[in-house]
């Protein structure tokens with residue numbers, strides 16, 4: 001029987017409760033499809049700081065290194081302990097560190113608005129067309145997030161200067177462009193590359209390299225769009241997009257905007273992939289929504305983003321396409337049958353039932 005080792009890092013806020021539901025669903029697929037998942041829990045984020053005074057405890061990093069993939073919850077509680085310096089806080093010390101450590105340069109964020117959730121989309125129905133279905137491909141280990149120099153200096157007299165640096169090299173742009181073109185080949189064959197080539201050196205290089213890589217994918221239609229226009233086009237005519245290719249920070253911003261079009265951040269999974277080694281790709285899978293501390297521990301969170309992240313893991317890291325599809329259709333089924341967590345609930349919708357995290361997870365696991 002094929003065995004896969006998974007590091008499960010639930011983290012903070014709603015992380016543990018949505019992770020519990022994803023594991024429940026994974027266990028159901030394991031039974032049905034006959035493979036074995038060895039799932040090892042490890043603390044991260046504030047949970048890591050509480051456990052070992054480090055957002056990414058050594059033991060957690062060890063477990064990740066010995067695993068085939070990481071299933072991640074979420075980290076970061078803005079109001080907890082301001083005395084912990086910024087470099088040691090979970091966002092940088094755990095999340096960004098893991099991205100860098102495992103070379104997870106390709107972040108895939110698929111946004112899909114199911115027809116039955118049209119009411120949860122902030123756009124008027126006529127703008128939703130036949131449905132919104134966008135894949136944001138975000139570069140994840142370069143750009144302003146990691147570029148050096150990066151620091152804040154004292155200018156004296158109580159004044160400071162903060163510096164972040166945007167840096168990209170040709171190979172960094174090439175490898176993420178290939179990921180985006182390949183994804184487009186499997187979809188509607190349209191790629192919109194986002195940049196700021198009218199102002200930034202980075203934008204000019206980005207556009208040149210993406211255009212060159214595009215020559216190898218003649219069946220994919222390539223367009224370029226400035227990021228400000230891209231942000232506007234997303235709300236004016238989101239149906240024009242198939243795959244959007246973005247550098248790190250533009251992708252951070254546009255993927256949240258796109259997620260809102262998909263009904264709720266609570267529905268958006270993501271896959272962060274490193275280089276492929278033989279048939280296996282080490283990956284890091286997480287919901288895009290964050291820790292949502294206001295609703296944590298109340299059985300209110302939508303577990304779907306975490307559950308769909310687990311499906312992406314089965315597909316991209318283990319090649320278990322059937323099992324991944326089974327999870328995705330179980331999610332669709334739960335929604336079509338009228339189950340709604342608070343984020344996608346509307347009192348005006350007929351025949352729906354407002355449910356908590358557990359009931360939603362149980363329903364999805366039962367259909368798998």
Ligand code: IPM
Nearest residue numbers: 075076091092095096252288
């Ligand atoms: C995301 C998040 C992170 C990012 C934060 C938590 C560091 O917003 O994954 O989109 O900016 O990359």
Ligand code: MG
Nearest residue numbers: 252253255256
């Ligand atoms: Mg973000």
